Amino acid sequence: MKLIGATASPYVRKVRIVMAEKKLDYQFVQENVWADDTHISASNPLGKVPCLVMEGGEAVFDSRVIVEYLDTLSPVGKLIPTQGRERAEVKTWEALADGVMDAGILARLEATWVHRKDSERSQAWIDRQLLKVNDSLKSMSQGLGDKPYCSGIHLSLSDIAVGCALGWLEFRFPEIAWRSEYPNLGKLLDKLMLRPSFADTKPS
Template sequence: MKLIGSLTSPFVRKVRIVMAEKKLDYQLVLEDVWSSDAILKMNPLGKVPCLVMEGQDSITGAVFDSRVIVEYVDTLSPVGKLIPERGRERTEVKTWEALADGVMDAAVLALLENKFAGRPPEQRCEAWVQRQLDKVSAACAAMNQGLGDKAWCWGNHFSLADISVGCALGYVDFRFPAIDWRGANPNLARHFEKLGARQSFIDTAPPAA
């Protein structure tokens, strides 16, 4: 399998961590979607991550969107099941993932509004940026409350919920280091520190600026 992505995308990082925790082999193919249209051959949306099945080289052999990819990858090996198969348990883990993905979406939108080269400074909207960062703050507060004093986001073991939360918080630290989400969310800060000690998180940390 080939995973097309970048070292800075939190969605790619989520897939990479899942692959590592599942102990699956793959080839990471780096792609800058902002400077090349090569990704369109595999994903018409022009986005990463994109997982390409072995021996395939067209859209029909590709899986895209991080939620779809991790869902598929979790079925490839019985090692470290990350997503419950059914029922309320599955819904809870996927809801954690959706919340964390929302943080990443909002942070990416805020970053693009400030940094996208195609938008001149006079066209950038600070109110839009603040609206996205308010979503980040609200989601962090919700995750902090949901976590409480539990060892893991869901159940009594590590799951996709924890991976998603860790990737979201890591991306906020990476792109918006001035945001002090830890100060108001001690439960989340504690959990993030624990997640950061896992080898899968260490190996996929975004490059230093």
């Protein structure tokens, strides 16, 4: 398998962590989708990463689809429950974490996209997205409480998704002081960073 992505992307990082935890072999191909010479549309018509290209050449895209597929490839370290309320809980955590990243990226693009003039940028839009980030962090902290992991007592996709969101916020929004406001989230991220899958994929 070939994974097309960028080391700074939190969605790509989520897939890379799942592959590491599942002990799956793959080739990592870095791609800057914002570059004029990007070829990502040849594999993903949406022009996004991550994109997983199979041995036969067919592509799977969107991180949620990819990680669900990967979890079926090996019985090692099952990350997503197969059915019922437990499955819905893990997928809801993933949706919440992805939503943090979605909102954060929209805010960052509004503030930094080079093809937009300063006069065209909307602070109200940025504030709206960052409010979603702050509300979601509060919800994450409340949902985690004093539990060792987001969904029960073992690592699951919930923790991987949340860890990727928190790590990306530290990377791109260091001014957001979420660690002081939600110390249980900081404790979770610190614990996750002890795992090689997280340490080896720290965004850069």
